[in-house]
Amino acid sequence: MTMDGQRRGFFWDVQAGRVAPPPAAVTLGWELIAVDPEQGTIEVGFTAGEQFLNPAGAVQGGFLAAMLDDTLGPALVATLPEGQFAPTLDLHVQFLRPARPGRLVGRGRIVQRGREVCFLAGELIGPDGRPVAVATATARIMTMPPNRS
Numbered sequence: 001m002t003m004d005g006q007r008r009g010f011f012w013d014v015q016a017g018r019v020a021p022p023p024a025a026v027t028l029g030w031e032l033i034a035v036d037p038e039q040g041t042i043e044v045g046f047t048a049g050e051q052f053l054n055p056a057g058a059v060q061g062g063f064l065a066a067m068l069d070d071t072l073g074p075a076l077v078a079t080l081p082e083g084q085f086a087p088t089l090d091l092h093v094q095f096l097r098p099a100r101p102g103r104l105v106g107r108g109r110i111v112q113r114g115r116e117v118c119f120l121a122g123e124l125i126g127p128d129g130r131p132v133a134v135a136t137a138t139a140r141i142m143t144m145p146p147n148r149s
Helices: 010-015 023-028 061-077
Strands: 031-036 041-048 088-095 102-113 117-125 131-140
Touching: 010 061, 023 061, 041 061, 061 088, 061 102, 061 117, 061 131
Parallel strands: none
Antiparallel strands: 031 041, 041 102, 088 131, 102 117, 117 131
């Protein structure tokens, strides 16, 4: 937080429009639904377009994995102060059933947080309310290097 009461840090700067969202998030149609930094939870929406489909007409698994990574990571990043980031060290995805194009909802949470290493978990819900994939991840909290312009 700053003196003006606004949260700072990359996640909050994107939400406030102070910086542009990451191109990958734009590609995935990332949209914040809800976030609770105190509880370490997040809910985000994605738009799975026709360009994400495999030959069988389902959303290709790599896009689902990217959506889960872009759910779990922000659950942690939303809790970090300005100048810190948390790259994913490990992402384990289990595909439960085919995902069809349309709106998918990611729900992520911090399972355990250490000083540097954090464990995350979440799920990706299809338009019918049923999970299409689940994931666990490990992330490492790091200080971002100074911007070298």
